[in-house]
Amino acid sequence: MAMEKDILEHRLNINRRRFLSRLSLGLGSIALGSLLIPDLFSGSGSESEADFIPGIPNFAPKAKRVIYLFQDGAPSQLESFDYKPKLREMMGQDLPPSVRGNQILTGMTANQAHFPLVGSFYDFKQYGESKAWISDLFPHIGKIADDICIIRSMYTEAINHDPALTFFQTGAQQGNRPSMGSWVSYGLGSENKNLPAFTVLLSKGKGNGQGVYSKLWSNGFLDSIHQGVQFSSGENPVLYLNDQPGIDRRERRKMLDKLAELNDISYKEFGDPEITTKVQQYEMAYRMQSAVPEIMDVSKESDDIIKMYGPDCLVPGTYAANCLLARKLSENGVRFVQLYHQGWDQHNNLPQEMAGQAKDVDQASAALVTDLKQRGLLDETLVIWGGEFGRTNYSQGKLEKANYGRDHHPRCFSIWMAGGGIKPGIVYGESDEFGYNIVKDPVHVHDFHATILNQLGIDHKKLTFKSQGRRYRLTDVAGNVVKGIIA
């Protein structure tokens, strides 16, 4: 009986009147839906895979490559690019509670009885046509003020180094997602098949440092071909690249061919795509054996170039040497060159330590931008300079005239970008007069990622990868392209 009733119910369900009434309801809801979700019929909802073909940009890119000069440890914005004379005026006075509001502080300073405001130990000057305020610690960057876009309104969600760094690199605070460089490698592919699309260079200043870990340049759930390849200083810039003693190129070739045959058999049996990846990696390593030494060779760089980057660029493992190397890698078609310079965590002894750190990076960072420019490459290369968060406007620990520290501050900090279709010579965003909160044009880390991808010709909403049942993006479910900085 019950079944017959079901059948009858079904027949009733499909009679004409019902069909029409449902149709109208359906049409109504589709119309409503299209109003609420404008993209509903553009096909991006259900066919995002079809929308994105790995290796081909969604639209014509302005930047082809990225060089990211990561200042690891979080340099203080108040001694670099965010000029706050008010803090000097109010030196030593307590941070007005109204500025901070109910915001939570880190465990390192939350228990301080006082939050004495501290102005920059270093003076600021205005540079270039853009009249951007830049501290005396960065005179060389001052000279390229008209080539860079300073964003003074970055903010992030993380308050500690590791999550903040991971957030900047992967778009998530937990360390299991692909790095930005891996996403770019996945999205755009490699320009030069003889070099990895994503390379990593490390250097270390004398300041208080925080570690960097290989998870930051991990491919996450993407194919391992997109993993960042670390280039180190010294005789073996890429580990295990050189042939073992007694093996020459011909032997190597023969070995690779045999190995490829075996791998092919294995692939036919198991169908694991990682096997093909591995064969590709072997082949690339073989070609890298001739490409890498040429890139690492700085002996042909002219005196002018060495003076421009500073003589340290000939000392392997320094930031200056890495900048020079970054230029060479990028010039040779490496999509994403990721530098890390450690030592920016000035909880105390800031004036002295920051001077050392700035000296490490100032000249070479500026030189990199100028060098790309004079080669006609700045238009297609996006250079980014910045840390994982900012630092507090009050002193951590005791405030002395020439000695103070600053704690972590995620609510507002400064970075700069150059080239790659970013507006040159502008200052974007603004913080309040205490340098504590953003008052104009905030830029979230997701927005930052969306903008970088946009410059590379990628719609950040379309660059997805399905893993464990859901599609992932670098920008998660957020991010807006910062139109105001795009040329």
Add this chain to the structure above:
Amino acid sequence: MIKSKHKGFAENLLFALNIFIIFFLLFGSAIVIPQWLQPVGRLHPLILHFPIVVLIMATVLEFFRFKERFRTEKLYHDFTTYLWLTGALFAAFTAIMGLFLSKEPGYEGSTLQWHKWLGVSVVFVSTIIYWCRTSGWYNVKTARWGAGLVALSLVVAGHFGADLTHGDNFVLAPVWHPEKNKVPIDKALVYQDVIQPILESKCTSCHNPDKTKGGLVLIDEKSILKGGKDGKLFVPGQPQISMLLQRIHLPEEDKKHMPPSGKTQLSPDELNLLYLWVKENADFKKKVIDLPAADSLRTIASTYLKPAEQEEEKYDFAAADDKLVKKLNNNYRAIYPIAKESPALGVNIYNKSTYQPKVLEELSVIKKQVVSLDLNKMPVKDSELKTIVQFENLRFLNLNFTDITGGTLKELAALKYLREISLAGAPIDPKTIKQVSALKSLKKIALWDTGLSEAEIQDLQKSNKKIEFIKSFKDDGKPIKLNEPQIKNTSFVFAQSIPLQIGHPIKGVELRYTTNGTDPDSVKSAIYKPGIIVTQNTNVKVKAYKAGWLGSDIVQFNVFKSTYTPDSISFIAPPNTKYSADGAKSLIDKDLGGNNFGNGKWIGSQKDLVIYMQFVKPVDLHTITINCMRNIGSQIFLPIGIEIWGGPDKDHLKLISKVIPATPKKDDPFTVMGIDCKLNANHLLSCLKIVAKPIQNLPPWDPVKKQPGWVFTDEIFLN
């Protein structure tokens, strides 16, 4: 009959209103609207929606009223009649309100005139229709013509009205862009192509000859210079006192802020442009490229002149065959689509050693599609530009560090889309470079590190204003300091002699050094050459020099002689387990501990540190040097006493030397120093016991009190 009573009243009212309108039209210029009536006029944009709807309905019904089906329907006719009456009444009210509103300042011009006359004609025609539609001569034809006329007038009047309130072309503006901003930058005028478009997009909807709010019109040079009822718009060269800039910079809430809140605001770039234009004397004739290259107005104007959302370039050629592209791709020739669904291709060539002209020639099958070609560092010859010319749609060409001398640059003139060339590092012959003028579409050329001098490039720039010439990085001429020499010795402790191994990363550097403790100078001090050997404890100071550079900082280091190595060494009193390095043998491993006591190379203790050494063959010792650290901040002091005990075996040791270093002072700096213990007489020794005593009680000035200090040593030298 209540209904007809109302109807009669309404008809009379309609008549009266029509009369009033005619009166107003005839004597309008003499009428002054009292202030209390102004709000009535301002209701015009609200009320006007009623006549539109009602009259449109009336016209539709009128259009079909003579159809057989409706002829006899009473309801149809009554309803239509009432619609005409109400519609005409509403239209009349609306027209009167509109006439009131038009008397307010700011409404004039042809759009207003059209709107006004069409509006009143709607009133008149619908009134006439209302009265005549029951007459005998009124037939299908007249009904349809009349209805059509009213509907048409309504729509057109409404359109002109919308133009008045919202600005010209309000309806279609989002979809219909007249070709603007397409002026090439080299032809663009500052006023006509930058400033005027800003005013047009943000100001002229209220400041035009039709609607002159504030008595101001902003459509041309004359009207702009004339200003408005509050005076002149600006003082050329003095933006800070110019009304235009005051108004646009007032806070948005301010009543005088322009554009009024609710209207589209000026963007930061536009604000800047207006400011800079006035600052630079509000010139109406100047070309953008006549401004100095680094001028703010020029740079912002240049970005403004590009379409806001840089549209993707449209290509008019078809895409190449995918399979073909795939086949042409190889490890050293990357061919890639510029973007999804774009027919354009980019080509990058790598690897100097495999490059041949063939690499380019083979691309002739995709010659139409290549828009970007990167030949960075390839040995491309002048003659190959002929091959490159086949890529007729080429936009970007990178010839950095190729063998191009420029002799055949003119060939590239055939590329009519070529926008950018990079020639950095190519051996360009200055005589040939003038040919770039032949490249009509060229916007940018990089000439750094070519054979051209700064002056030559500047000359080029002068004669080719539309091309941006990228010169070299120019430093400020101040010499730069050399970096420190690099010490390459791996050990600094030796038995007989040690070669000094010093290097410097920069070629052609002179390394000057001293071994007597004085600072090296660039004249007298010895020049370092590999192979210099020292045989004594030596303090070496090195400094790097090179012409055109400032000398480096001084680097100094010590080498220590340790002639003898004991055959065994052990602790009698062991050190702190945390600082025990690799056991006692660390003290004779010839590896110094550096400056960090926690690096596992230092041996530290808060108690007496007692070391025992044995020699199989007795040795003739004169000096025993104990290398110690002082780091007062970490409570590390030099030992307050050192005792050396020696003898032929373990059971017959005698105290043969005792050293008491100076009492520590509060300001003693960090140091690593050897403490020498001289042996008075010659001793042939087989066994040696060394006792190093830490300070028992920290000095009173030390913040940590009532604790013994530390003693730290990393190496012992026996001579």
